[in-house]
Amino acid sequence: MAAVTEWLTWRTAMEQALYGPEGFYRRPGAGPAAHFRTSAHNPVFAEAVGRLLLRVDERLGAPARLDFVDMAAGGGELTAGVVEWLTAAAPEVAARLRAVAVDLRPRPEGLPEAVEWTGSAPSGVVGLLIANEWLDNVVCDVAEVGADGVARIVEVDPDSGDERAGELPDAAQQAWLERWWPLSEGGDSAGARAEIGLDRDAAWRSVVDRLERGVAVAVDYSHTAAGRPRFGTLTGYREGHQVPAVPDGSCDITAHVALDACAAALDSAALDSGAPRDPMVETVLTTQREYLRELGISGARPDLALAASDPLGYLRGLSRASAAAELTDPGGLGGFGWLLAFAGC
Ligand SMILES: C[S@@+](CC[C@H](N)C(=O)[O-])C[C@H]1O[C@@H](n2cnc3c(N)ncnc32)[C@H](O)[C@@H]1O
Numbered sequence: 361m362a363a364v365t366e367w368l369t370w371r372t373a374m375e376q377a378l379y380g381p382e383g384f385y386r387r388p389g390a391g392p393a394a395h396f397r398t399s400a401h402n403p404v405f406a407e408a409v410g411r412l413l414l415r416v417d418e419r420l421g422a423p424a425r426l427d428f429v430d431m432a433a434g435g436g437e438l439t440a441g442v443v444e445w446l447t448a449a450a451p452e453v454a455a456r457l458r459a460v461a462v463d464l465r466p467r468p469e470g471l472p473e474a475v476e477w478t479g480s481a482p483s484g485v486v487g488l489l490i491a492n493e494w495l496d497n498v499v500c501d502v503a504e505v506g507a508d509g510v511a512r513i514v515e516v517d518p519d520s521g522d523e524r525a526g527e528l529p530d531a532a533q534q535a536w537l538e539r540w541w542p543l544s545e546g547g548d549s550a551g552a553r554a555e556i557g558l559d560r561d562a563a564w565r566s567v568v569d570r571l572e573r574g575v576a577v578a579v580d581y582s583h584t585a586a587g588r589p590r591f592g593t594l595t596g597y598r599e600g601h602q603v604p605a606v607p608d609g610s611c612d613i614t615a616h617v618a619l620d621a622c623a624a625a626l627d628s629a630a631l632d633s634g635a636p637r638d639p640m641v642e643t644v645l646t647t648q649r650e651y652l653r654e655l656g657i658s659g660a661r662p663d664l665a666l667a668a669s670d671p672l673g674y675l676r677g678l679s680r681a682s683a684a685a686e687l688t689d690p691g692g693l694g695g696f697g698w699l700l701a702f703a704g705c
Pocket residue numbers: 385392398399400401431432433434435462463464465479480491492493494497
């Protein structure tokens with residue numbers, strides 16, 4: 361007898377494939393670093409985040425305890441790198457630092473003792489909270505316009521990745537699509553797709569809520585209303601390669617983030633509750649290339665004269681420049697969105 365296909369919405373399929381008991385992020389093993397390289401694996405990123413942390417410390421007036429929270433920390437590489445950089449660059453600030461790495465995965469072996477490891481973001485954060493490549497892994501539903509010109513929620517077979525059209529979007533999904541990612545319905549729009557960011561918006565709100573005073577940053581593959589991809593971005597990654605999005609737990613499932621919608625979600629949270637918008641929360645949306653430049657990170661090569669006077673220093677400078685160039689490449693990591701929320705500082 362042929363097995364009966366269990367059709368799931370993409371939101372449910374992602375939840376199961378990434379975070380279920382056998383999910384991609386729950387399985388023991390080497391963790392995300394075995395499957396893809398992120399900015400967190402580049403030492404100059406820790407320096408950039410460390411520099412931002414020093415700015416935040418200054419804005420906060422050097423609090424007795426300065427928090428650094430690495431949300432969805434993966435293997436904790438960024439947290440460890442920031443602690444190391446700060447200890448060398450500003451030991452008096454490092455002495456006041458509480459570094460917390462947050463992930464669903466167990467604490468990685470070899471993480472410095474100075475780093476706390478926890479499963480959920482602490483509240484009352486006074487300092488900097490960063491979420492690098494988290495929101496793209498927060499579950500989302502997909503809507504697609506059919507041959508009849510009507511957008512429906514896509515359902516997927518988790519074993520094969522085959523898709524079929526499901527229900528019409530519900531009221532909240534419909535409202536999100538209309539505001540953030542309109543799929544012009546009608547005959548010639550058949551095949552157009554959108555990834556519905558309601559859970560990403562809520563996830564961003566939830567971490568900004570953890571701030572007592574300070575800055576929260578989301579860094580991710582992203583797009584804004586000016587340039588949504590016509591067919592969406594949902595895809596898979598396994599062992600360094602892009603693969604078809606089959607939500608069977610064997611690969612990462614990711615979709616770029618509508619960061620402009622996340623930014624506005626802080627306002628709509630206030631509107632939903634009837635409370636006035638918090639005038640102490642300000643938002644900045646830019647790119648990694650722009651923000652790292654603003655933090656003084658560039659891929660400029662060291663002065664050639666250094667090669668004669670300090671050959672080792674010259675080589676170190678060259679290697680730092682090439683790491684910085686990777687982080688600021690506009691066609692790669694430099695094109696990532698940086699969404700910053702400044703709360704009470
Ligand atoms: C793509 S990895 C990014 C890891 C790291 N930030 C980096 O840039 O290399 C996404 C991580 O998010 C974690 N994650 C997803 N949802 C989470 C949640 N609700 N709380 C904590 N960690 C979460 C996963 O376990 C995974 O380690």
